[in-house]
Structure formats: structure tokens, C-alpha cells
Amino acid sequence: MHTKSMDNTPQPQESLVEYVKRIRTSLSLSQTELALKAGIHLQSLGKIEPGMTTKLNSKSQRGLAVALQVPSEYLDAVVRGVALGASNVLKFCPHCWQPGTTLEDTAFLRFMRYSNNN
Secondary structure (H helix, E strand, C coil), X not given: CCCCCCCCCCCCCCCHHHHHHHHHHHCCCCHHXXXXXXXXXXXXXXXXXXXXXXXXCHHHHHHHHHHHCCCHHHHHHXXXXXXCCCCCCCCCCCCCCCCCCCHHHHHHHHHHHHHHHC
């Protein structure tokens, strides 16, 4: 199966509306499909994409991160309006990281598994 490469890093000055819609459409998901995958109400997503809300509660942020296949830190940066510069862009192993988890959790869990096996 061929998957096209996409840059899911938030762009400078990209709003939550623009970011969620860009990633959702690049994954060929409808709003309904995204809401189901994220475990949030369609009405909640319906407030995000038209810009009626610019904040996410922790459940929505985690769910959207999983559904959009991005680190939750990316959504947090967009919500806070903080640009991710070259030195801030999160680098991670896509084989180790699980969508919706923080990268710190992944590193900690990997360390714990390694410690318990030795």
C-alpha cells in the first residue's frame, strides 16, 4: 500500500481551524469520520472547523491527535499560537510512538521496558 508523504507539522501562524482541516483532508477523512475516530461529538468538531472555538479540552486534544495521527504537542502548539521552529520540531521514531500520546510518555515507556528486561 502506498501512502503519500505529508508534512503534519503546524505551519507558522496556522490556526487550529486551518491545521485540523488541512490534516483531516490530507487523510481523506470527513468531519463525521474524524469525530468518530477522535471519540468526540460531531458538534464539537463542528465548533472547531468553523472557528467557533479555539481551545481544546484534554479529551478532545488527545482524541484528535490520535485520529489525525499527530503528536498532541502539535495541537497544543497550534492552540497556543506558538510556532514550531526548526529547533522545536519534535523528532520521533514513528515505530515507537503511538498517535495521541506525548513523546515524553513514549520515551519513558521505552526506558521502563528496557529497564525491566535487563
